[in-house]
Every structure is written in C-alpha cells, then in structure tokens.
Amino acid sequence: MMGGGQIDPDEIERLTGMRVDPAMMAQAMQQMRGMFESGADGIPWELAERQAMQLSEAGGLSVTDGQRVELDTALGLAELWLGEATTISGLARSPQVMTRAEWVRASMPVWRELSEPVATSIADALTRTLEEQAPEEMRAMLQGAGKLMRQVGGSLFATQLGQVVGRLSTEVISGGDVGIPVMPAGDAAILPQNFADFGSGLDIGEDQLAIAVAVRELAHARLFRHAKWLRLHVISQVTEFARGIDIDTDALEDLAGRFDPQRPEELRQALESGALLPQHTEAQREALSRLENLLAVIEGWVDVVTADATARLPRADAIAETVRRRRAAGGPAEQALASLVGLELRPRRLREAAMMWRVVTDAVGVASRDALWDYPDFMPGASDIDDPDALVARIRSREGGVAADAADEVDDAIARILAGEEPSDPADDAATGDDADAAGADDDGPGGEPTPGR
Known part of the structure; x- marks a missing residue:
C-alpha cells in the first residue's frame, strides 16, 4: 500500500463493513505516502501555522490607514502617560499595529513551545495503544506502523492547534491580551481588527478605548523587557505543568471502539473538549497554583499601572472593569485552547493581586x-x-x-x-596590606623566624 499499489475500496468495505469514499481513500493514501517519503518524525508545526493563517485571513479584513494613524497617536500618548505611572523604562522598538495573520506568525513559536509536551503525549499514546491492542501474531507486522501512528497523532494535534490559534487571532486585541508573553521579548502589538467586538455595548469612544488598550499593552511589554528573567519564568512554569500531562488511554480506546470515519468531527470534538486528558495529578495542581499566582501578580501590576496612567480618561473605570471581566471569562477560542492543552491561562486571583x-x-x-x-x-x-x-x-x-x-x-x-x-581608599588599603604580606614573606625564614644575616 505504501509503495504505491492500488487499493480496492470495495475490498475495504467487505473487510471492515464500512462504506468507503474512493476519492477520500485516494486522498488519505496520498497524505500517508507523503509522510513516509518525507521521513518526518514529530509534530508538523508548519501545518499548525498554515491552519491558523487560513483562519486568521478568512475574514478578509485588513488594517486601514486611518486605523494605523489613530493607533499610532494612542500609542504615543500612552508612552507619555506611562512615564508618570511607572519608573520602568520604555521599549527599545516601536509598538506595532498588527493584522490577525501577523499576530499568528509572531506568536506561533510560543504556542508551539507550550503545547509540544501535550502533542508528544498524544502521539505516544496512539503508538502505545496500537502496540498493546494488536494481536500477538500481528505485532511484528505492525512494528513499522508505530512511526505512522506518531505522525498521524502529531498531524491531528497540529491541525487542531492551528484551528484554535487561528480562532484566537479573531478575539485578541493586543499582544499581551492572553496573559502570557506570546510576542517576542520587548515587543508590543495592537490588533485593530478586533476592536469592534471589544467596545460593543460600552458607549465609549474608540479614541478612549484605543488609548486604554495601548497603555495596558505597553505596560505589559515594558514589564517583560525590564524583568528579562520573567518571560523564561512564565514559560518554564507552563511547560512544567504541561510535561505532567498524559493521555487517558481508556478514553482513547473507547473513542476508537465507536469511531466512525464518516464522522471525523467526533474526534475533533474529543480533542477540543479535553475528553482525552485525565484529571490533574497532585503535582500538576501545585504547578497550576504557582502559575495562577504568578500570572495574577503580573496582571495585577499591569492593572494598577494602567489605572494610574489612564486616570485622565473620563470612562477609565468602565474600561478597566470590562477588561477585568473579559480577562476572567476568556473567549470561545481560549476555552478551546484550555481544553486542548489542559491549561487555564486566566488568573483567578487577579483582583486580590x-x-x-x-x-x-x-x-x-x-x-x-x-x-x-x-x-x-x-x-x-x-x-x-x-x-x-x-x-x-x-x-x-x-x-x-x-x-x-x-x-x-x-x-x-x-x-x-x-x-x-x-x-583611606579601600583599594589602597588592600594594596598596602598585600605589600606588607609580601615583605613579611621575604623577611621571614622557615617557621616565621627572621632570616639569618638580615
């Protein structure tokens, strides 16, 4: 089959009792052959980025020149106001006005780092389940299928991650909107395409919203640029939690037993609902608690600095409360990400912090x-x-x-x-002491006695 031979769909139907679409079978064979010919062994992250880019560009929206001018003005004013609210210095690079697709491209390396432990776990679970469930007489024949199963599991996860990140790009309004540093260190970004949903129902001018969002984003970026260790601290705590995630093989076997290839959406729903992820272990709960407190401390500082810097805005309190509620609830795509990776990125103690x-x-x-x-x-x-x-x-x-x-x-x-x-100069004292010690060493003989003849 992998060598390019023809597969008879009628024979497949007779053996499995399932209706097979010849066109779908041909496409599946082409994808499998491509995997083996490429020799890839791992998670195809380029597939995740491609999926995310397609979704981010689906709306066909772009940033207008008017939006760029308005946001550049808001960012300039935000820099001035932040100078009065914090002693942490400004950014080395100018903030960016980004499209959704540009945000996906800039943030994908972080999503890859955060989700790789879970993706690897899914691929390993598929391989392990195949080996354990295969009859003894077929195990030797299926040894070569382990690589294929890892590729299938990795591709499946990458596809779902790409869809989640792509949908997330239609919700976020800034680089630091999700609470973790997904942008490159020291970079700030605003996504004007998503402003309409953020300000709907507030009866607040877009100029005020733009300034408030700009102040918050710059405060977040300034903090991570100043505390250079903080980015690694956050990422390492997230990956520490994710490495403890395993796949519920019982749930995987149950899904395989009732899986209908004609309804692939069932597998997608199982991944996004978190049905394949087991309950958190005690070590994971402790890691999650540490991470939640860390994110709360970061977001709490950003909240206070933003409030002080935007005190001149007439509706600053209303905007701040909207941001807090939005941060506490999250959007549909972020909830899907939590189910896919098993991690809630919303700090529960934000108000206390x-x-x-x-x-x-x-x-x-x-x-x-x-x-x-x-x-x-x-x-x-x-x-x-x-x-x-x-x-x-x-x-x-x-x-x-x-x-x-x-x-x-x-x-x-x-x-x-x-x-x-x-x-006295401490350096001179040290030098004088060294000279005295050297002189004493010259004058004294063995045992500290004066050298004879001197």
Missing part, C-alpha cells in the same frame, strides 16, 4: 514598588497577595537596612577626618 499592588504603591511609592521586579527573589508571591502589609514591612526593612549600612560608612569617614586621619 491588584489590591496588593495598590497597597504597596500607596505605602512605599512607585519607585520602590517597581524595584520588586529587579530580581526574581524580590517578586511577590502567593502569601504577599494574602497579606500585603507584610510585603510593605519587608520592603521598608530592606530599604532601611541598606540606608543604615550607607550611614555607618559615612559616620566612619567623618570620624577619621575629625581625628586628623587621611580618608
């Missing part, structure tokens, strides 16, 4: 608040969300300790000057 950042800002100021992103060890955790006052006390204690050390050094210098001593 935002309250924590507000308390910190009011207590210690913007500069001390933003300094918490300088190092991973400074970043607030789940306990800080529960008890912001303890975080404020820790910040003040750390700053007080640094100030006390600096004050001690100044006092010591003043005391030496009053005693008539010359201010």
Whole structure:
C-alpha cells in the first residue's frame, strides 16, 4: 500500500463493513505516502501555522490607514502617560499595529513551545495503544506502523492547534491580551481588527478605548523587557505543568471502539473538549497554583499601572472593569485552547493581586514598588497577595537596612577626618596590606623566624 499499489475500496468495505469514499481513500493514501517519503518524525508545526493563517485571513479584513494613524497617536500618548505611572523604562522598538495573520506568525513559536509536551503525549499514546491492542501474531507486522501512528497523532494535534490559534487571532486585541508573553521579548502589538467586538455595548469612544488598550499593552511589554528573567519564568512554569500531562488511554480506546470515519468531527470534538486528558495529578495542581499566582501578580501590576496612567480618561473605570471581566471569562477560542492543552491561562486571583499592588504603591511609592521586579527573589508571591502589609514591612526593612549600612560608612569617614586621619581608599588599603604580606614573606625564614644575616 505504501509503495504505491492500488487499493480496492470495495475490498475495504467487505473487510471492515464500512462504506468507503474512493476519492477520500485516494486522498488519505496520498497524505500517508507523503509522510513516509518525507521521513518526518514529530509534530508538523508548519501545518499548525498554515491552519491558523487560513483562519486568521478568512475574514478578509485588513488594517486601514486611518486605523494605523489613530493607533499610532494612542500609542504615543500612552508612552507619555506611562512615564508618570511607572519608573520602568520604555521599549527599545516601536509598538506595532498588527493584522490577525501577523499576530499568528509572531506568536506561533510560543504556542508551539507550550503545547509540544501535550502533542508528544498524544502521539505516544496512539503508538502505545496500537502496540498493546494488536494481536500477538500481528505485532511484528505492525512494528513499522508505530512511526505512522506518531505522525498521524502529531498531524491531528497540529491541525487542531492551528484551528484554535487561528480562532484566537479573531478575539485578541493586543499582544499581551492572553496573559502570557506570546510576542517576542520587548515587543508590543495592537490588533485593530478586533476592536469592534471589544467596545460593543460600552458607549465609549474608540479614541478612549484605543488609548486604554495601548497603555495596558505597553505596560505589559515594558514589564517583560525590564524583568528579562520573567518571560523564561512564565514559560518554564507552563511547560512544567504541561510535561505532567498524559493521555487517558481508556478514553482513547473507547473513542476508537465507536469511531466512525464518516464522522471525523467526533474526534475533533474529543480533542477540543479535553475528553482525552485525565484529571490533574497532585503535582500538576501545585504547578497550576504557582502559575495562577504568578500570572495574577503580573496582571495585577499591569492593572494598577494602567489605572494610574489612564486616570485622565473620563470612562477609565468602565474600561478597566470590562477588561477585568473579559480577562476572567476568556473567549470561545481560549476555552478551546484550555481544553486542548489542559491549561487555564486566566488568573483567578487577579483582583486580590491588584489590591496588593495598590497597597504597596500607596505605602512605599512607585519607585520602590517597581524595584520588586529587579530580581526574581524580590517578586511577590502567593502569601504577599494574602497579606500585603507584610510585603510593605519587608520592603521598608530592606530599604532601611541598606540606608543604615550607607550611614555607618559615612559616620566612619567623618570620624577619621575629625581625628586628623587621611580618608583611606579601600583599594589602597588592600594594596598596602598585600605589600606588607609580601615583605613579611621575604623577611621571614622557615617557621616565621627572621632570616639569618638580615
């Protein structure tokens, strides 16, 4: 069959009892032969991107010159207002006004990284099920089919991922809209094609919406550019969770037992509903909790900074509440992604995290608040969300300790000057000490005794 021989659909029908469409059989044979001839072994990610691009371009919408001008103006104003709300510096590259297709192309590498553990698990499960269910006398013959099953499973997952990401491109309004850093580090993007759905029913001018979205997107991008370790921190926590995912082989076997090739949508629905993903393990629940708290801390900071920067907008509170509700609920495509990968990207403690950042800002100021992103060890955790006052006390204690050390050094210098001593340079002291040690080494003989004759 793989060598190019002809397959008789009537014979297939007689053996399987299923009606076979000759055209469909010919297409399937062509795809299988292509897989074997290519020698590919893995997930065809180019297929996922191709599927996503087709869906993103299906609407035929493009960004008009008027939209680009309006958003460029909003982004410029957002940069100025953010300069008053945070000490974290601006971006090195100008923000982009993107089409849906451009967003797919820019974000697909991250979707691939996040979903690869699940895709591999599905391919492995199909291969394992084939080996376990095959009769003993057929196992030797089916050894070569393992590669085919991995390719089939990988292609199936890639197709579904591409459809989900493609539909997601019709919902997101900015690069950071899904909560994780899907854009390249330090990049910000706005998708004007999806603005209409975001602002429907709000009775708010598009200029206000554009400025609010621009401020939020730039705050998100600034944070990930400043805290260079943060992007890797988020991605690694997501992949840590995903690597623990296995496939429910019982559900897979049940689906195979009742699968009708004439109704392929049943398999698609099983993948998107999460029916093949088992319940979370204890380790996965702990990893998910850590990830939710991390995303909540990030989004809470963005919320507070955005609120301060957009205080001049007449309907800023209404826009912020709309964003929060939208972030909490997610869209249909994002829900499908959660079922496909088994991961909810919506932080459940967003409001509590935002309250924590507000308390910190009011207590210690913007500069001390933003300094918490300088190092991973400074970043607030789940306990800080529960008890912001303890975080404020820790910040003040750390700053007080640094100030006390600096004050001690100044006092010591003043005391030496009053005693008539010359201010010493630590480098000179070190050099002098080294010279003295060297001289002592020359003068002393073995055992530390003076060398005879000197």
